[in-house]
Amino acid sequence: MHSQSHLDPKSLTRLKSLAWMKPDQAARLATDAVALKVPRDGPIFQQGEASSRVYILLTGVAKLCYVNRDQRVLVGLVGPGEVFGLSSLLPPTTRPFRCEAFTDCTVAVVKPEIFVETVLGIPAERLSLVLDVTVGRWWGMLVRYANHVGLGLRERLAGALLDLATKFGVRDSRGTLLTVKLTHADLADLVGASRQRTTEQLNDFEREQVIVRDGRRLIIVPEKLYALVQAPPED
Structure with a gap:
């Protein structure tokens, strides 16, 4: 006490x-x-x-x-x-x-x-x-690094996309449109993973409809991404 x-x-x-x-x-x-x-x-x-x-x-x-x-x-x-x-x-x-x-x-x-x-x-x-x-x-950045320790690529990438949506996003009817253009290699560097694995995870996110591709632009659906980050890990 x-x-x-x-x-x-x-x-x-x-x-x-x-x-x-x-x-x-x-x-x-x-x-x-x-x-x-x-x-x-x-x-x-x-x-x-x-x-x-x-x-x-x-x-x-x-x-x-x-x-x-x-x-x-x-x-x-x-x-x-x-x-x-x-x-x-x-x-x-x-x-x-x-x-x-x-x-x-x-x-x-x-x-x-x-x-x-x-x-x-x-x-x-x-x-x-x-x-x-x-x-x-x-x-x-310090907080994000601490948050990433021990997390899998799925959670790290979701967290990075949410951070980007907060800093470089504008509202869109489908979610939040990223105004900064990032390649898959850029995102891979951001989360400390290979470009191939990052691309595979982005494809999974697209199938789960937590991100939307509009040509070369990326639209984030923050509510769905946040729910994914907060979900308990699978056994």
């Missing part, structure tokens, strides 16, 4: 990553943050929940995991002084990873707007817009 307490400003400035903060900054941040004690293997935040807080690891080690169907992928470990839960600094989104205490941990928890305005001295909305058009795409 987690326990909460007030945060001592010195617990922040003792961290190498935040030692540069002025005493008044540390005091303001400590006033608006909460110190959370999390026992080993306890959850810090859940995958899929709304991103609404920034976390600073004060003591211990935490781990970020991606739970993909029945598989658990260890994305990385977090050490003292690291700031994490950074999806909350991007436009409204949900947590792509689950975070747990690898050892007993003490974590500072603060609202993203408080963290940004106190530590950086700029409006959180401005930072969010800048991050979205800079590191946002790299964050998306």
